[in-house]
Amino acid sequence: MGRLLHLDSIWHLTLHSPLHFVRALARQCHLGLVSPLLILVFCCCQVTPVLAGEAQPLAEDPVLEQRMVNIAQELRCLVCQNESLASSRADLAEDLRREVRTLLKQGKSDDEIKAYLVARYGDFVLYRPLVKPLTWVLWFGPLLAMVIAILGLVVYLKRGQTKATQGGPKPLSDDERARLEILMKDGRGL
Amino acid sequence: MKRRFFLIPLALFMGLLIFLGLGLRHDPHEIPSPLINQAAPAFDLPTLTSDQHFAPKDYLGRVWIFNVWATWCVACQAEHPVLVAFAKSSGLPIVGLSYKEIQPQDEEKTPLSLEAKLTLARLRSRVWLGRHGDPYQLSVLDLDGKVGIDYGVYGVPETYLIDAQGVIRYKHIGPMSSEILANEVLPLARSLQKGA
Numbered sequence: 119m120g121r122l123l124h125l126d127s128i129w130h131l132t133l134h135s136p137l138h139f140v141r142a143l144a145r146q147c148h149l150g151l152v153s154p155l156l157i158l159v160f161c162c163c164q165v166t167p168v169l170a171g172e173a174q175p176l177a178e179d180p181v182l183e184q185r186m187v188n189i190a191q192e193l194r195c196l197v198c199q200n201e202s203l204a205s206s207r208a209d210l211a212e213d214l215r216r217e218v219r220t221l222l223k224q225g226k227s228d229d230e231i232k233a234y235l236v237a238r239y240g241d242f243v244l245y246r247p248l249v250k251p252l253t254w255v256l257w258f259g260p261l262l263a264m265v266i267a268i269l270g271l272v273v274y275l276k277r278g279q280t281k282a283t284q285g286g287p288k289p290l291s292d293d294e295r296a297r298l299e300i301l302m303k304d305g306r307g308l
Numbered sequence: 309m310k311r312r313f314f315l316i317p318l319a320l321f322m323g324l325l326i327f328l329g330l331g332l333r334h335d336p337h338e339i340p341s342p343l344i345n346q347a348a349p350a351f352d353l354p355t356l357t358s359d360q361h362f363a364p365k366d367y368l369g370r371v372w373i374f375n376v377w378a379t380w381c382v383a384c385q386a387e388h389p390v391l392v393a394f395a396k397s398s399g400l401p402i403v404g405l406s407y408k409e410i411q412p413q414d415e416e417k418t419p420l421s422l423e424a425k426l427t428l429a430r431l432r433s434r435v436w437l438g439r440h441g442d443p444y445q446l447s448v449l450d451l452d453g454k455v456g457i458d459y460g461v462y463g464v465p466e467t468y469l470i471d472a473q474g475v476i477r478y479k480h481i482g483p484m485s486s487e488i489l490a491n492e493v494l495p496l497a498r499s500l501q502k503g504a
Contacts, residue, residue: 196462199336210462213453238460240342278356 188220189228192233202245209275320418341460348374348470349458353448356430360450362403364474371500372401374468375444375484376456378409379436381464387483388440394489395443395480400497404447406433407434407456407464426452469493471500 187204193214195206203211203218214235221231235243247253290298352363364412365376375391377384388410395402409429410420417455420428429449437444452458459468464483478490 196339209408210453213457217454217457237342238457239462240339240460242339 119199145226182222186215187223189231190215192245193232194245196239196243203243244289326354333369337463338481339462340488341476343460343468343476344479346476347453348468348474348476350456351448351450351455353450353455354426354430355446355448356404356433357446358430362438362446362448364470366395367403368474369469369472370401370405371469371497372445372473374405374409374459374470375448376405376459376461376464376466378407378464379432380409380411384465385440387485388443390484390486390489391443392441393486394484398489398494400494400496401445402443404444405455405459405461406447406449407461408451408453409433410451422451443490467493469497469500470485471503 190204191202193203195201195203195208195211195214197208197210198206201211203207203214218231221234226234232244243249246255249257315479335487348364350364352361354360355362377388394400404427409426409432414420414428416446426449429451433447433449437447448478455463459466467480467484471477477500478493480493486491
């Protein structure tokens with residue numbers, strides 16, 4: 119854990135962003151290693167400089183921007199891996215959004231743009247994994263598990279039924295029937 | 309017989325635990341690069357020395373290391389002595405990719421012209437290399453990070469091994485250690501050199 123944490127913070131310090139330190143803290147908070155209160159205090163001290171770097175360029179073409187956002191929502195930001203490319207504020211995400219815009223202006227299709235990013239960063243950038251032999255377990259595994267479970271349930275219930283009809287409890291003998299009769303009458307005739 | 313059936317869910321659960329336990333040991337930052345065994349993406353970028361350009365095809369016929377770094381990168385500083393020592397001991401050429409040396413905060417007050425950016429990046433890089441040692445044959449300036457995107461860079465430092473045919477054979481994400489260099493990179497580089 120120590121190594122991981124160390125790597126994380128160093129990476130976030132070095133990665134692409136004026137927000138890097140806040141991000142590193144947020145991540146550690148996520149891992150439950152730093153108190154959120156501490157971060158709140160930290161953020162209050164930092165608010166002005168953090169906001170200063172955040173001015174987003176205005177979209178020149180709203181249609182293009184919407185297409186860019188649609189694509190970016192399907193893609194993972196590699197720096198902050200739980201964020202989509204559309205929502206991340208990491209510098210790399212901004213660069214990649216710019217790249218997607220450029221490609222859209224060149225008339226590339228959505229699939230071509232995704233292929234462009236997959237060629238560089240691997241399938242990992244796709245939030246919706248491709249269907250291919252390597253991901254079959256992922257796509258069809260749950261379905262398979264459900265089918266097996268249903269089959270198991272059916273077999274189990276069937277077995278119980280045959281037991282009930284075939285084996286089942288034995289019919290009462292004459293002696294038992296007589297005792298039952300007495301019991302039913304006054305309830306204490308043993 | 310019945311008792312054994314009872315053990316099946318337990319066994320499945322243990323299997324799941326082991327599976328998830330192994331997952332915990334997995335570093336999510338280490339994403340396998342699709343660029344392994346692919347031709348190194350072409351570029352033509354200015355180097356730290358004025359008026360000089362470098363393209364990967366200039367190094368065809370040589371096995372070389374491509375290291376992404378920046379002066380603002382803390383982890384690069386940590387890995388730097390390892391690289392300096394490795395450059396000396398192995399004799400393998402190391403080319404640096406100075407990744408986005410000019411950061412947004414450098415332009416906070418006044419936007420810089422391309423010329424100014426180049427000058428500033430060169431100056432800062434040379435001072436940094438003067439202080440920490442220079443393992444690079446040369447270092448190219450990727451100011452806008454576009455070449456970084458082509459190489460799938462998402463965290464500095466990153467290190468590639470490129471063979472004599474210009475094909476990427478190995479990639480390491482994050483700071484290099486002398487163990488990785490000695491145990492993985494150097495043997496691979498030597499075998500590639502023999503093959504070339």
